[in-house]
Amino acid sequence: MHELGVVFHVIDNVKEVTKEQGINHVEAVTLQLGTVSSVIPAYLQDCWKWAVGREALMKDCALIIEPIEAITFCEDCKEEYDTIRYGKVCPHCGSEHTYLLQGNEFIIKDITV
Amino acid sequence: MAKVIELNKSITESNDRDAQQLREELQEKGVLLINLMSSPGSGKTTLLSRTITDMHREVPIAVLEADIESAVDAEHIEALGASALQVHTDGMCHMDAGMTKRGLEGMDLSGIRIAFLENVGNLICPAEFDTGAHKNVMILSIPEGDDKPLKYPLMFSMADVLLITKIDTKQYFNFDMEQCMERVRHLNPKIEIFPVSAETGEGMKAWEDWLRKSLF
Ligand SMILES: Nc1nc2c(ncn2[C@@H]2O[C@H](COP(=O)(O)OP(=O)(O)O)[C@@H](O)[C@H]2O)c(=O)[nH]1
Ligand SMILES: [Mg+2]
Ligand SMILES: [Zn+2]
Numbered sequence: 001m002h003e004l005g006v007v008f009h010v011i012d013n014v015k016e017v018t019k020e021q022g023i024n025h026v027e028a029v030t031l032q033l034g035t036v037s038s039v040i041p042a043y044l045q046d047c048w049k050w051a052v053g054r055e056a057l058m059k060d061c062a063l064i065i066e067p068i069e070a071i072t073f074c075e076d077c078k079e080e081y082d083t084i085r086y087g088k089v090c091p092h093c094g095s096e097h098t099y100l101l102q103g104n105e106f107i108i109k110d111i112t113v
Numbered sequence: 114m115a116k117v118i119e120l121n122k123s124i125t126e127s128n129d130r131d132a133q134q135l136r137e138e139l140q141e142k143g144v145l146l147i148n149l150m151s152s153p154g155s156g157k158t159t160l161l162s163r164t165i166t167d168m169h170r171e172v173p174i175a176v177l178e179a180d181i182e183s184a185v186d187a188e189h190i191e192a193l194g195a196s197a198l199q200v201h202t203d204g205m206c207h208m209d210a211g212m213t214k215r216g217l218e219g220m221d222l223s224g225i226r227i228a229f230l231e232n233v234g235n236l237i238c239p240a241e242f243d244t245g246a247h248k249n250v251m252i253l254s255i256p257e258g259d260d261k262p263l264k265y266p267l268m269f270s271m272a273d274v275l276l277i278t279k280i281d282t283k284q285y286f287n288f289d290m291e292q293c294m295e296r297v298r299h300l301n302p303k304i305e306i307f308p309v310s311a312e313t314g315e316g317m318k319a320w321e322d323w324l325r326k327s328l329f
Contacts, residue, residue: 002206002238009124009209016127017120027115038237038267108120 003043006106007051011058013108018057028062028112034103036070036083070103128242132210135245139217139228143329146213146228148246150268153234155254156278156311158186161229163311165195168321172328175225177216179208180234196220207238210245226328236261240268248327254279255286259293262300270300274307276320281310 014026033039045063052058070083074090075097081090083103090098139146149157157180165174176197178187187199200216202208208216213230222228230246232239251272253261256279262269269275275297277290294306305323309316 002241005205005207005209005238005242006124008205009128013120013122013124013127017118021118038241106124108122108124110117110119110121112115112117 003039003047004051006039006044007047009106010108011051011055014111015055015057017111018113023113024057026058026061026111026113028064030064030066030109030111032066032068032105032107032109034068034070034105036100036103037106038104039106041065041067066109068102068105071101072098073101074098125242128209128211131214132243132245135210135214135217136247139245140247140329142222144222144225144228145248145324145328146217146230146244146246147324148208148230148232148239148244148249149252150232150236150239150249150272151234151252151254152236152257153180155234155252155257157231157234157252158189159311160252160276160278160309161190161231162193163314163317164321164324165190165193167314167317168324169193169195172226172325173224175220175222175228177213177220177228177230179212179216180231186231196225202233206233206235207242208232208244209242213244213246227324236265236268240271248273250274250276252276252278253293255283255288258286259288259290259296262293262296266300269297269304272301272304274305274320274323277306277308278311280308280315281313 014029018026048063052061071080072083073080074095076095077090077093079092083100088098089096151157161176174195176190176195178197178199179202180186187197190197198216198220208230230244249272251268253275297304307316307320309320
């Protein structure tokens, strides 16, 4: 639901870096997105197309999304499992003492200039 | 020639840095910033109005209104004697630290002890962005139902306080207070829960005492 907010954050970050390095056009941005980050890639692409159209620096800039799989760790049996499939409850031992190891990231991996 | 520049930068990182800075600046000034979150219509403005009426003479309060639902909220708060400012979020579904800081810079905070941020009415997105607040408070109103902690766990997991509001309407709704509290404490054992009615004033004292205790 906050895809537009995420897009603005990414653009602000890219602008900051390109200004420091005197870059005047960005062709592509690669984002690593956790699969439980609550951002929907298709919406993100729609917001992206609209938002980059407003920036000369990023005209027609592509957005490449690399998913990061969500993995949860169980503190009781020390096993890892697929978060999307099993949620908070460990499928190995039924414990709820679990925490997310990865999968909620929003990382700007790189930019192509 | 295309060149790839590695950034490996978490996009919440710069917001987290701004938030931390805002938190420190406000604490130095003795202003407690409270981020108030809920669905639209849960009763944020009504709760703030009652809190201001009860406490404003004793504890000066300011309100930054970000809720897109109601541009009249700021005027309503000012009529009660507290200072208020409406910020335009341009359709954004949450406030971030930069927007909060710019909003607060537009207000006179001298003598203010509590600044409330009435966040955008939304039970999901505001929970993911640190606004720079010292405390995060959320509202769940009785008509919304006791299953919301199951459907939207993130905000319940990060809030310092949950206000269960509109308790004056509980006879009309099938809302299991005990079960709701249990669900919330399961997600967040440290959360403080206050059932209140901003309409009748029931339960407001416990919430206002919590505010007094949290002042710098
Ligand atoms: N019965 C009752 N109604 C309330 C209470 N708090 C808010 N309301 C009503 O709920 C509606 C929405 O409240 P408002 O404060 O504007 O919600 P906001 O969108 O979260 O700011 C209004 O009609 C209020 O009068 C309460 O404690 N009891
Ligand atoms: Mg409101
Ligand atoms: Zn296990």
